[in-house]
Amino acid sequence: MLADLRRDALKALRPPPRIDLADWVSANVFLPSSLAAHPGRMRLWPHQVEIARSMGARDVERVSILKSARIGYTQLGVAALGNFVANDPGPILVVLPAEQDCRDLMVGNVEPTFAESPALRAALSSTASDRDTLFSRRFPGGSLKLVSARAPRNLRGHTARVLFLDEVDAFEVDVRGEGDPVALAERRTTTFSNRKIIMGSTPVHEQTSRIVRAYERSDRRVYECACPACGERHELRWKDIRWPDDAPGRAFWSCPGCGGVVEDADKATFVSGGRWRPTASHVKGHHGYRVSALVSLLPNASWGRLAGEFLEAKKSPQTLQTFVNTVLGEAWRDDGEELDEGALAGRAEGFGLDELPPEVLVVTAGVDVQDDRIEITTVGWTKDGAALALGHGVVWGSPLDEETWREVDDHLRRTWKHPNGGLLRVDAAIVDSGSGGHTDAVYAFCRPRTSRRVFAGKGVPGFARPMAEVSKARALRLVLVGVDAIKSQIVNRLQSGTSIRFSAGLSATWFEQLASEKRVVRYTRGQPFRAFERIPGRRSEALDCLVYAFAARQMVGVDPGRRENELSSEAMPAERLTVIKSAWLSNSKFSIRY
Numbered sequence: 001m002l003a004d005l006r007r008d009a010l011k012a013l014r015p016p017p018r019i020d021l022a023d024w025v026s027a028n029v030f031l032p033s034s035l036a037a038h039p040g041r042m043r044l045w046p047h048q049v050e051i052a053r054s055m056g057a058r059d060v061e062r063v064s065i066l067k068s069a070r071i072g073y074t075q076l077g078v079a080a081l082g083n084f085v086a087n088d089p090g091p092i093l094v095v096l097p098a099e100q101d102c103r104d105l106m107v108g109n110v111e112p113t114f115a116e117s118p119a120l121r122a123a124l125s126s127t128a129s130d131r132d133t134l135f136s137r138r139f140p141g142g143s144l145k146l147v148s149a150r151a152p153r154n155l156r157g158h159t160a161r162v163l164f165l166d167e168v169d170a171f172e173v174d175v176r177g178e179g180d181p182v183a184l185a186e187r188r189t190t191t192f193s194n195r196k197i198i199m200g201s202t203p204v205h206e207q208t209s210r211i212v213r214a215y216e217r218s219d220r221r222v223y224e225c226a227c228p229a230c231g232e233r234h235e236l237r238w239k240d241i242r243w244p245d246d247a248p249g250r251a252f253w254s255c256p257g258c259g260g261v262v263e264d265a266d267k268a269t270f271v272s273g274g275r276w277r278p279t280a281s282h283v284k285g286h287h288g289y290r291v292s293a294l295v296s297l298l299p300n301a302s303w304g305r306l307a308g309e310f311l312e313a314k315k316s317p318q319t320l321q322t323f324v325n326t327v328l329g330e331a332w333r334d335d336g337e338e339l340d341e342g343a344l345a346g347r348a349e350g351f352g353l354d355e356l357p358p359e360v361l362v363v364t365a366g367v368d369v370q371d372d373r374i375e376i377t378t379v380g381w382t383k384d385g386a387a388l389a390l391g392h393g394v395v396w397g398s399p400l401d402e403e404t405w406r407e408v409d410d411h412l413r414r415t416w417k418h419p420n421g422g423l424l425r426v427d428a429a430i431v432d433s434g435s436g437g438h439t440d441a442v443y444a445f446c447r448p449r450t451s452r453r454v455f456a457g458k459g460v461p462g463f464a465r466p467m468a469e470v471s472k473a474r475a476l477r478l479v480l481v482g483v484d485a486i487k488s489q490i491v492n493r494l495q496s497g498t499s500i501r502f503s504a505g506l507s508a509t510w511f512e513q514l515a516s517e518k519r520v521v522r523y524t525r526g527q528p529f530r531a532f533e534r535i536p537g538r539r540s541e542a543l544d545c546l547v548y549a550f551a552a553r554q555m556v557g558v559d560p561g562r563r564e565n566e567l568s569s570e571a572m573p574a575e576r577l578t579v580i581k582s583a584w585l586s587n588s589k590f591s592i593r594y
Contacts, residue, residue: 019087021056022049025079028086028119032112035075039116046272047223047295048076054287055080055198056088062286064214065200068329070293070301073200077164078109080198081144084162085123089141090192093160095149095185097170097464102135102146105166149181156184161192165199168210170464182210203331205463208530212331218288219278223295225270229260233277236294238310238328241303248307264303271295292329316385316499317492339494339515345508352503353378353391358419360388361563362556365412365429366548368541369399369438374408377545378426381553383560386499392510392542399438405445412454422567428453428552430468430479432544443476450477453555457548459483463530468554481551487532490546491519513542 022044029042036042044052048071054063055076067073084092096102114120124137124144135146147154149171163185171181182199189195201211224233234240234256243251253262253270262270274295278287293301306327313323321332351357360380368375374395380388393411397404415425433442433456446456457479458471465482467489493499502511516538520531534540 018058019056019083020053021080021083022052024056024083024087025052025076028117029079029082029113030116030118031075032116034112035109042075042079044076045072045297046274047276047291048072050221050276051289051291052076052080054289055196056083058194060285060287061195061197062214062218063196063198064211064218064286064288065198066211066215066288066290066329067200067202068292068296069202069326070296070298071291071329072296074105074109074166075113077166077198077200078105078113081110081164082114082117082120082123084196085139085142085144086119088162089139090161091142091159092144092162092164093158093185093188094144094146094164094166095155095181096146096166097149099148099150101167102148106134106146149185152184155181155188158188159191160185160188161194162196163189163198165197166201168199168201168214169204169208170201171210172462172464173208202325202329204325205530206331206333209331215288215290217283218280218286219283220280220288220290221276221278222290223274224277225274225295227255227258227260228262228266228270229255230258232257233275235290236271236292238292238294241294241307243304243307248311249304251303251307253303267303268297271297290329293327317496318489321492339491339518341508341511341515344494344502344514345506345511347497348502348504348506350504351388351390351501352505353414353416356380356390356416356418356424357388359383359386360390360418360424361560361567362427362553362558363390363416363424364549364552364556365426366545366550366552367408367429367431368544368548369432369442370541372396372398374399374404375541375545376408376411377542377549379546379549379553383564386501387493387550387553388501388503389506389546390503391505392507392545399441405441408445409449412449412452418567420564420567422569424567426452427558428455428555430455430457430481430548430552430555432457432459432548433478434458447476453552455479455552455555457481457551459547463488466554468551479551479555481548483547484530484532486547486550487517487543488519488530490543490550510542513539514546516540516543 025042026044031039031042033039051063051065054060065073081092081094084090094105096105114124123139137144145158147158149155165182165185168182173180186197189197199211199214203209203212206212222235224235226233232255236253240254240256241251242254252264254260276289293306294303309327310323313319324330324332357380359382361383362381363378364381365376365378375392376395377392378390380390382388395404395407395411397407399405412426412429415423418424431442431446431454433439442456446454455477459481461484462482463484465485467482467486469480471478471480490500517532517534517540520533
């Protein structure tokens with residue numbers, strides 16, 4: 001009996017058998033119909049095979065995947081999780097940008113895949129089930145935890161031998177002053193000599209991309225396919241995808257060496273013959289992969305389909321950036337970070353509030369509150385999302401004076417004759433409530449006007465924040481405005497020169513204030529992050545107003561076709577006059593119509 005115990009102890013100390021993860025996945029992982037067009041045994045695509053082997057190889061400590069969407073990364077990652085749970089158990093930590101991402105991955109991918117796969121079906125069901133939660137599961141020999149990168153406690157409280165970091169470019173730069181979340185998570189693996197760190201992400205901005213920096217530190221592998229005409233191997237790049245004029249559906253790949261052509265119908269054979277080549281082979285133990293949707297064999301990733309998406313995306317900088325990030329798997333590079341107010345003013349056109357362009361279908365307003373005045377920028381919006389700065393007004397007076405707000409209300413109640421015969425009014429407005437000691441006055445003004453979509457707004461930092469989201473506070477409809485995200489979109493649009501247009505009635509001061517900030521790269525705890533910085537000596541009211549007008553557009557869900565029909569008629573819904581009594585200023589009462 002003692003010999004049996006000694007044998008079992010020695011067996012427990014032995015390393016697990018070497019397993020080719022790609023072969024194991026193909027034999028043991030099954031996909032449900034909810035995740036795959038062809039449910040059943042998981043079939044790896046050509047470009048996935050070597051990535052899978054790197055994930056399972058013992059002599060590879062790090063795997064970094066610089067990727068696009070539509071290349072099967074999420075499901076490959078879930079299959080790799082299954083391998084560690086079944087064949088190489090230990091503490092596994094998965095870090096994602098937000099808690100909702102954790103919920104989606106566990107409920108939408110991990111649980112269905114494990115339930116469908118016989119080898120994994122009982123893997124996450126332990127005898128200590130009372131200790132299991134949605135984001136934390138125990139299994140024989142280890143545990144699986146999914147955590148959000150937003151909470152430092154999540155990153156401090158766990159130890160991991162296997163660490164998965166997903167969509168790292170969406171992680172916050174500095175988690176509540178405690179440092180970079182990637183560094184915090186990697187610190188949890190330092191006690192294991194056989195640790196495994198797998199990082200994958202779609203890149204965002206070149207200067208601050210975590211996944212780009214990780215890939216650059218790796219052996220930098222590229223997937224190359226052989227030209228059937230000359231035999232030379234090349235990485236598939238967007239510059240080599242061509243199509244006839246006005247026929248993007250007939251897109252093809254053109255060899256950069258000999259000009260040979262591969263039609264989309266032959267893409268599967270072409271891609272299947274590809275192979276990975278390390279371009280920095282001196283790096284050991286860190287495999288890096290760069291892969292885009294150009295090699296994807298999904299029907300919705302055909303070259304013709306991607307060409308059509310590109311033609312739509314290039315109409316505006318923000319949609320083009322999305323295409324570059326999520327289809328090409330490339331980081332976005334900003335061209336020039338400081339705006340030239342003179343050049344912007346030179347683009348002014350002969351329209352305004354008194355002469356609306358016919359393409360304007362929606363009107364929003366952004367309102368900035370100062371100690372001695374309230375400034376308002378009015379913006380028109382076209383069906384295609386172009387913004388037209390129609391006019392800017394200043395209401396002089398203290399925001400603690402009821403007469404000042406009466407004038408602001410008059411401005412927001414104006415109507416304008418549309419060239420098609422109908423009338424337009426302000427569809428939504430956001431009033432900045434976060435500056436000075438004017439918050440209560442802004443709340444008192446906006447609260448009774450919520451039905452007109454006049455909202456109090458508060459700017460919140462962060463490039464990953466939504467442009468506008470309603471606060472959970474119940475007392476007031478407060479809109480949280482993602483100021484960095486909107487400023488970044490404004491800068492991108494201004495640099496493209498097409499999707500923001502200006503009225504000739506705007507002053508030189510307005511253009512100077514519009515160009516009052518520049519994008520810069522700063523470092524916190526050694527990690528780069530993007531920020532907007534005020535140019536010394538410049539005021540920023542025009543930029544702030546425009547930001548809030550952009551946010552207000554997110555609060556309008558009008559159908560463009562219906563609005564076009566409405567503007568073909570001179571009829572306009574009658575405005576009901578309502579009187580609201582308020583007592584917010586020194587206990588004095590007054591009435592305002594809205």
